[in-house]
Amino acid sequence: MTKRDRPHIIGLTGSIGMGKSTVAQMFVDEGVPLFDADAAVHQLQGPGGALVEAIEAMFPGSTNSEGVDRQKLGAAVLGDPAALQRLEQLIHPAVGEMRLAFLKQHSDRPMILFDIPLLFEKSGAEGVDHIVVVSAGPEDQRSRVLVRPGMTEERFEQIKALQMPDAEKRQKADSVIDTSRPLTETRQQVQKLVQKLKASLA
Structure with a gap:
């Protein structure tokens, strides 16, 4: 698939607690298909x-009848870069195949x-053709993350340490969606960006 005969790919990213899922849904509301x-x-x-079977073989005791126990698996890899790398080498190719299938499905x-x-x-x-970073102030980020079930200050800091700093992401972005503002304003930012991209592709 060449760049010309496939859709324009928007890459949406953002650190934990920035409101990325909310913004992703806003793009869907504007008619943009989403691969999550x-x-x-x-x-x-x-x-x-x-x-599931491969993960259980790699990390015994990390699965049950419901599939992978994410908390147990998380505990097995957090703070162990080699274990995390092994897990990623298993997951990333599988996700890549699903993403390719999604791209073909929405090629028109x-x-x-x-x-x-x-x-x-x-x-x-x-x-990715256009990178959108979802961002918010550090206090907004912190308060959103710490209300999550099972989240602690220590775990939040560990997750943040694995992620590129927000300021760096903003610099690398083609567009930034600021979620520190009211939801209506965030939605307006998304609507304007979708209109702008559609116009540039026309």
Whole structure:
């Protein structure tokens, strides 16, 4: 698939707690098909998922009848770069295949959205035409993350340490969506960007 005979690919990313899922849904509301990398991973690791057996073999005790126990798996790899790398080498190719299938399925659309949490960290920027970074102030980020079930200050800091700093992401972005503002304003930012991209592709 060459760049000319496929949709314009928007890569959506942002650090934890920045409101990326909310913004992704706003793009969907504007008629842009979404491939959600996290949802793909959930599917691969859920009940009957394609990777459940391989993950259990790699990390014994990390799965049950519901598929992968994400908390147990997270505990097995957090703070162990070698274990995390082994897990990623298993997951990334499988997600890549699903993304390719999605691209073929929507090949007639003017643009599609790839929600890629670690777009910069894992060189997911390759093959993306326009990078959108979802961003908010540090206090907004912190307050959003710490209300999540099972989240602690220590875990939040560990996750943040694995992610490129927000300021760096903003610099690398083609567009930034600021979610520190009211939802209506965030939606307006998304609508304007979609209109702008459609106009540039026409």
